[in-house]
Amino acid sequence: xETAINIAYACKLISNEMKQFIISSETDVIxxxxxxxxxxxxxxxxxxxxxxELKKCLEEAQQYFNTLSGPKLALVIDGKCLMYxxxxxxxxxxxxxxxxxxxxxxxxxxxxxxxxxTTLVKKGxxxxxxxxxDGANDVSxxxxxxxxxxxxxxxxxxxxxxxxxxxxxxxxxxxxxxxHGRWSYLRICxxxxxxxxxxxxxxxxxxxxxxxxxxxxxxxxDDWFQSLYNVMFTSLPVIIxxxxxxxxxxxxxxxxxxxxxxGIRNSFFKWRVVAMWAFSAIxxxxxxxxxxxxxxxxxxxxxxxxxxxWDVSTVAFTCVVVTVNLRLLMMxxxxxxxxxxxxxxxxxxxxxxxxxxxxxxxxxxxxIYVIMSTFYFYLSFxxxxxxxxxxxxxxxxxxxxxxxxxxxxxxxxxxNEPDGYLRAGGLEISNHLTPDEARSFAISQLPRETxxxxxxxxxxxxxxxxxxxQQGVYVPQKAWDVVRRASMRSKAKAPLPPKR
Amino acid sequence: xxxxxxxxxxxxxxxADASGARRNSKRPKYSRFTQQELPACKPILTPGWVxxxxxxxxxxxxxxxxxxxxxxxxxxxxxxxxDTDCIPLSERNDKVKYIQSPGNKTxxxxxxxTKHMKKPIYVYYQLDNFYQNHRRYVxxxxxxxxxxxxxxxxxxxxxxxxxxxxLVIVPCGLIAWxxxxxxxxxxxxxxxxxxxxxxxSWKSDREHKFGKNVYPRNFQNxxxxxxxxxxxxxxxxxxxxxxxxxxxxxxxxxxxxYGKIEQDLQENDVIEVTLxxxxxxxxxxxxxxxxxxxxxxxxxxxxxxxxxxxTVGGFCLFLAMAFTLxxxxxxxxxxxxxxxxxxxTPGWR
Numbered sequence: 001x002e003t004a005i006n007i008a009y010a011c012k013l014i015s016n017e018m019k020q021f022i023i024s025s026e027t028d029v030i031x032x033x034x035x036x037x038x039x040x041x042x043x044x045x046x047x048x049x050x051x052x053e054l055k056k057c058l059e060e061a062q063q064y065f066n067t068l069s070g071p072k073l074a075l076v077i078d079g080k081c082l083m084y085x086x087x088x089x090x091x092x093x094x095x096x097x098x099x100x101x102x103x104x105x106x107x108x109x110x111x112x113x114x115x116x117x118t119t120l121v122k123k124g125x126x127x128x129x130x131x132x133x134d135g136a137n138d139v140s141x142x143x144x145x146x147x148x149x150x151x152x153x154x155x156x157x158x159x160x161x162x163x164x165x166x167x168x169x170x171x172x173x174x175x176x177x178x179x180h181g182r183w184s185y186l187r188i189c190x191x192x193x194x195x196x197x198x199x200x201x202x203x204x205x206x207x208x209x210x211x212x213x214x215x216x217x218x219x220x221x222d223d224w225f226q227s228l229y230n231v232m233f234t235s236l237p238v239i240i241x242x243x244x245x246x247x248x249x250x251x252x253x254x255x256x257x258x259x260x261x262x263g264i265r266n267s268f269f270k271w272r273v274v275a276m277w278a279f280s281a282i283x284x285x286x287x288x289x290x291x292x293x294x295x296x297x298x299x300x301x302x303x304x305x306x307x308x309x310w311d312v313s314t315v316a317f318t319c320v321v322v323t324v325n326l327r328l329l330m331m332x333x334x335x336x337x338x339x340x341x342x343x344x345x346x347x348x349x350x351x352x353x354x355x356x357x358x359x360x361x362x363x364x365x366x367x368i369y370v371i372m373s374t375f376y377f378y379l380s381f382x383x384x385x386x387x388x389x390x391x392x393x394x395x396x397x398x399x400x401x402x403x404x405x406x407x408x409x410x411x412x413x414x415x416n417e418p419d420g421y422l423r424a425g426g427l428e429i430s431n432h433l434t435p436d437e438a439r440s441f442a443i444s445q446l447p448r449e450t451x452x453x454x455x456x457x458x459x460x461x462x463x464x465x466x467x468x469x470q471q472g473v474y475v476p477q478k479a480w481d482v483v484r485r486a487s488m489r490s491k492a493k494a495p496l497p498p499k500r
Numbered sequence: 501x502x503x504x505x506x507x508x509x510x511x512x513x514x515x516a517d518a519s520g521a522r523r524n525s526k527r528p529k530y531s532r533f534t535q536q537e538l539p540a541c542k543p544i545l546t547p548g549w550v551x552x553x554x555x556x557x558x559x560x561x562x563x564x565x566x567x568x569x570x571x572x573x574x575x576x577x578x579x580x581x582x583d584t585d586c587i588p589l590s591e592r593n594d595k596v597k598y599i600q601s602p603g604n605k606t607x608x609x610x611x612x613x614t615k616h617m618k619k620p621i622y623v624y625y626q627l628d629n630f631y632q633n634h635r636r637y638v639x640x641x642x643x644x645x646x647x648x649x650x651x652x653x654x655x656x657x658x659x660x661x662x663x664x665x666x667l668v669i670v671p672c673g674l675i676a677w678x679x680x681x682x683x684x685x686x687x688x689x690x691x692x693x694x695x696x697x698x699x700x701s702w703k704s705d706r707e708h709k710f711g712k713n714v715y716p717r718n719f720q721n722x723x724x725x726x727x728x729x730x731x732x733x734x735x736x737x738x739x740x741x742x743x744x745x746x747x748x749x750x751x752x753x754x755x756x757x758y759g760k761i762e763q764d765l766q767e768n769d770v771i772e773v774t775l776x777x778x779x780x781x782x783x784x785x786x787x788x789x790x791x792x793x794x795x796x797x798x799x800x801x802x803x804x805x806x807x808x809x810x811t812v813g814g815f816c817l818f819l820a821m822a823f824t825l826x827x828x829x830x831x832x833x834x835x836x837x838x839x840x841x842x843x844x845t846p847g848w849r
Binding site for chain 2: 209212216217218219243244246258261291293294295296297298301302303304306307308309311312313333335337338362363365366369370375376379380382387390393394396397400401402404406408409410412413415
């Protein structure tokens with residue numbers, strides 16, 4: 001129990017200001033009963049004790065909770081008491097108490113109890129749970145939680161095989177959650193809403209046409225345009241977006257962990273956000289349809305010839321493709337060259353496709369050449385996407401300035417800082433490591449198999465610089481070490497204590 | 501799943517440089533793409549950008565709008581509805597019976613030119629409530645048959661106008677069958693104004709869609725006559741009325757080019773139009789109108805583009821001024837930390 005509390009202090013799970021509730025099976029009362037040896041009696045007594053303790057702690061916790069500026073609470077419970085506390089009759093009390101506490105430390109628990117505690121919180125509190133573990137005894141806990149993270153390493157790969165995410169060191173959990181988890185949430189939200197938006201725009205434009213065909217079901221666009229819309233002309237940009245979008249850089253994500261709350265609050269996928277996208281789609285589809293059909297009701301060019309159905313729909317389709325792709329660029333927070341390539345490539349693919357297709361396909365024969373020979377096409381090509389994007393642009397301008405999201409404020413605060421990708425002669429140094437820390441970190445990355453030593457009580461520069469040099473890690477040699485090695489006959493096999 | 505585990509295991513390997521061959525490790529090869537460290541442009545939509553964008557749009561759009569509107573205003577257009585007026589008063593109770601009766605249905609109307617019209621003057625016929633964009637109508641044609649003589653027996657899709665008396669119809673389908681057949685003759689001061697009916701269809705249609713050696717065959721031979729008859733000796737690529745008609749229109753109100761008058765018309769000229777009122781639009785409450793129009797570099801008389809450009813340009817200018825005002829009234833420093841939600845709500849933990 002004490003070890004557990006010490007470890008909890010070490011990883012800052014518990015601090016001195018917190019009020020600790022300790023439910024231990026090492027109390028005098030229980031020891032007395034244990035000595036007597038009667039198992040039934042022991043069970044009953046323990047259950048009574050645990051119940052009493054829980055009740056007491058819970059009442060105290062309620063008191064603290066009612067006063068706003070009370071201290072934070074911590075609960076420490078050991079495996080034996082937990083066994084009785086997870087009993088159906090006491091479970092609810094345990095859950096209530098745990099949820100009121102900032103930290104809960106359970107020590108000496110069996111794998112099954114780990115899973116039981118996780119399930120208790122998962123089902124009872126209806127919150128998203130994450131469990132992390134590195135050994136085979138953590139497997140059931142990892143599988144019981146919503147998100148299971150396994151650490152691969154010394155204890156083998158059992159935890160990794162059972163987990164949803166695998167990391168190599170415990171400290172990578174902060175990266176996993178704050179950086180990649182957050183980006184993943186942002187990307188998924190934006191990709192999903194964008195996907196619905198672009199299909200809604202495309203389909204609604206056709207929908208307005210049905211009112212003017214006598215509801216006969218005539219399609220506005222040519223068949224192949226429709227089929228390839230989602231495959232060729234609008235698919236790649238959103239994939240690139242989903243892979244590479246970053247609202248703030250990795251280091252800023254860790255510096256401002258409160259940004260994680262955006263995900264918890266579900267700020268990017270609320271009904272309000274979805275409704276805004278849908279409204280934008282409806283507005284744009286009206287623009288596409290009515291602007292194009294109203295302006296083609298009279299002759300085109302000085303030759304006075306009239307457009308047919310397929311000419312009008314090709315003009316509208318071109319505007320849809322261009323607008324939808326530009327809309328993606330508008331919602332990017334960081335634009336790499338792949339964004340430009342995919343957006344430009346998609347629009348180019350459309351033009352190349354329609355140039356070739358209109359030479360082959362009978363009903364739209366030469367359509368693109370006909371419309372591109374009129375001034376009208378270029379004027380509407382400029383007008384229609386601009387009007388369609390105007391609403392979104394205004395919305396972004398207002399939202400960004402008057403109702404900014406947290407990540408947008410963080411972006412502005414750090415707008416002048418360059419990206420922190422430093423390259424220093426083969427060794428990459430993260431921003432916050434000192435050179436010494438970086439060196440020892442780099443050394444810790446060296447393979448363990450070739451060395452029998454996993455820890456050093458002495459400073460052994462010979463080992464460091466030899467193996468480090470092999471891996472290309474630059475470690476400056478100490479002067480006396482050079483002298484020492486020069487006086488040695490053979491290669492360094494085992495480090496000698498330094499002669500200071 | 502794979503996109504999140506790859507970065508996380510690469511994060512594990514992140515900081516130390518890897519020479520994979522020597523290490524025998526499972527660390528994937530480093531690349532800037534997989535580590536998401538590509539150089540990126542991170543645009544921030546500041547008030548400066550917003551206002552500049554609006555001003556740019558208005559600077560570009562307003563002149564274009566003015567040019568387009570002037571072009572449209574220069575066009576003179578005269579529209580004359582004639583379908584009701586061209587039925588003699590006695591027959592107005594049963595118009596369908598009148599139009600389906602055989603015989604001459606000539607009608608004379610007068611058009612007064614309101615403004616000087618420069619040649620060439622385009623003559624259109626406009627139909628209302630005629631759904632050329634109906635699904636079964638649009639597909640009722642066979643493009644292969646129209647294009648080449650070899651496929652003249654291909655009538656798939658043309659039903660019910662595919663066979664007549666056992667023989668194939670060329671051109672088949674409802675679109676060709678319903679060819680418009682009113683004719684117009686113009687005269688001014690008892691002098692005939694010739695109507696040029698060449699070059700009224702798009703060049704690509706004439707050259708590629710309708711074949712030079714495809715001749716009408718067995719056309720309008722059935723019991724139901726839908727429209728005009730075609731001269732069997734003229735190939736389809738020269739039958740410009742047919743070509744214009746077969747480019748199905750997008751909306752139920754449409755106009756199609758009939759011909760060109762290659763003479764100027766002066767103001768207050770009275771044009772006498774002798775028209776043959778043959779086409780039956782009375783069964784479905786359609787309207788027929790005759791349109792005389794000049795054109796500009798942009799096309800016919802359509803104010804839509806000009807007005808749209810001007811409206812958008814003006815609106816953007818207004819927005820630029822409004823945003824400037826709002827940004828001055830309610831300023832916010834760029835990167836003001838007090839806007840962070842955890843700094844705004846007290847008691848944040």
